[in-house]
Amino acid sequence: MKAKISVPARRVTVSLGERSYPIEIGVGTLREAGPAIAERTGARQAVVVTEPGIGRRYAGALLQGLRKAGLRTARIDVPSGEKHKSLREAGRIYEALVGAGADRSTAIVALGGGKIGDLAGFVAATWMRGVPFVQVPTTLLGMVDSGVGGKVAVNLPQGKNLAGAFHQPRLVWIDATTLESLPMRERAAGMAEIVKAGAILDADFFACLEREALRALALDMDALLPVLERACAIKADVVAKDERETGLRMLLNLGHTLGHAIEALQGYRGMLHGEAVAIGMAWAAQRSEELGLAPCGTAARLRELLARCVLPTALPPFPRSAYLAALRVDKKRKNGRIRYVVLRGIGKAETVPLTPAEILPAAALGAPGRAKKRKAAGD
Numbered sequence: 001m002k003a004k005i006s007v008p009a010r011r012v013t014v015s016l017g018e019r020s021y022p023i024e025i026g027v028g029t030l031r032e033a034g035p036a037i038a039e040r041t042g043a044r045q046a047v048v049v050t051e052p053g054i055g056r057r058y059a060g061a062l063l064q065g066l067r068k069a070g071l072r073t074a075r076i077d078v079p080s081g082e083k084h085k086s087l088r089e090a091g092r093i094y095e096a097l098v099g100a101g102a103d104r105s106t107a108i109v110a111l112g113g114g115k116i117g118d119l120a121g122f123v124a125a126t127w128m129r130g131v132p133f134v135q136v137p138t139t140l141l142g143m144v145d146s147g148v149g150g151k152v153a154v155n156l157p158q159g160k161n162l163a164g165a166f167h168q169p170r171l172v173w174i175d176a177t178t179l180e181s182l183p184m185r186e187r188a189a190g191m192a193e194i195v196k197a198g199a200i201l202d203a204d205f206f207a208c209l210e211r212e213a214l215r216a217l218a219l220d221m222d223a224l225l226p227v228l229e230r231a232c233a234i235k236a237d238v239v240a241k242d243e244r245e246t247g248l249r250m251l252l253n254l255g256h257t258l259g260h261a262i263e264a265l266q267g268y269r270g271m272l273h274g275e276a277v278a279i280g281m282a283w284a285a286q287r288s289e290e291l292g293l294a295p296c297g298t299a300a301r302l303r304e305l306l307a308r309c310v311l312p313t314a315l316p317p318f319p320r321s322a323y324l325a326a327l328r329v330d331k332k333r334k335n336g337r338i339r340y341v342v343l344r345g346i347g348k349a350e351t352v353p354l355t356p357a358e359i360l361p362a363a364a365l366g367a368p369g370r371a372k373k374r375k376a377a378g379d
């Protein structure tokens with residue numbers, strides 16, 4: 001009989017000199033996180049920040065392991081919903097930390113998706129001018145994207161992630177079984193960021209996803225663990241080479257320029273982030289072909305993989321003027337041009353400065369939609 005896996009099955013290292021840290025990827029390992037957290041943080045107390053629904057399922061095992069490792073523990077719940085990634089909730093957490101007797105030797109452990117990771121990380125970066133931070137991501141997006149790389153932030157009424165910092169975790173602890181309770185739509189949205197990683201940097205991985213993405217989404221661990229490992233390794237590599245997003249890390253924004261515009265136009269109440277990014281990627285690939293940068297067929301391959309993951313690829317029907325207005329507020333704009341991530345093919349990306357009108361030329365509008373119809377006609 002196969003022994004129950006009780007040690008992390010895979011490890012990826014984020015190499016940042018003295019601030020290097022491991023990403024431990026395992027199955028059913030939540031209970032074993034305690035000793036690793038104690039060792040990696042040197043903390044005497046661990047405060048787990050989570051959401052009620054996630055905490056109900058997973059905090060018990062995590063807290064038990066932490067106590068067994070000799071740490072004092074406390075749990076702080078933040079209401080679910082992106083609107084609670086706020087200064088107000090950060091303030092509530094500071095107060096709860098005071099109440100729990102937290103000090104400089106307290107580690108903050110984020111148990112949840114990217115929302116909790118960003119918020120708890122923001123508190124960890126600022127509480128007593130920064131304390132050790134650990135990510136225990138419970139969404140696919142958290143595991144491969146937001147949980148790795150040290151970008152932490154809260155939203156302001158004026159915009160998303162406007163107040164933030166770089167604060168690298170000491171450890172990222174992934175228990176893939178926590179994905180069992182994650183709705184399929186959320187899993188697919190996380191897969192969009194994984195597809196992105198392959199599309200920009202790793203053609204072999206992209207080909208692997210063409211074979212394995214569906215099995216991974218169905219949480220077949222034989223498929224999922226290598227996918228998690230490869231996706232984390234790509235993110236880790238990019239972060240190691242460009243921690244502060246001055247160059248290479250920009251490539252991770254493939255699909256995000258238009259994706260953010262879609263999210264903003266929908267008032268952040270429409271699609272999930274990964275879904276908007278999927279559309280943005282499909283568009284970017286199409287534009288890359290039209291601009292003669294990527295070989296013909298690149299966009300179709302990307303669209304097909306996204307569609308297989310039940311991700312949308314057609315632009316929502318907002319007027320072009322609304323899209324252009326939304327693109328003009330892009331944070332990465334300089335002299336009216338956006339550093340737009342384009343593909344040179346599957347596995348190769350670069351940024352080109354484009355105006356909003358060049359990103360969305362009137363003539364190209366509706367192109368992915370037409371492509372969809374073509375595909376439907378051929379089915």
Ligand SMILES: NC(=O)c1ccc[n+]([C@@H]2O[C@H](COP(=O)([O-])OP(=O)(O)OC[C@H]3O[C@@H](n4cnc5c(N)ncnc54)[C@H](O)[C@@H]3O)[C@@H](O)[C@H]2O)c1
Nearest residue numbers: 080113114115116138139141142145146151152178181182
């Ligand atoms: N820091 C970064 O580099 C970075 C990168 C990408 C995104 N982000 C941020 O991450 C956030 C989005 O992250 P997300 O997609 O993980 O969303 P999320 O944290 O809001 O989680 C999505 C939903 O799934 C629920 N959930 C989480 N884990 C679950 C589980 N195991 N079982 C059942 N339900 C579960 C949550 O309650 C929520 O309703 C945004 O705030 C975004 O700005 C940050």
Ligand SMILES: [Zn+2]
Nearest residue numbers: 193256273277
């Ligand atoms: Zn993203």
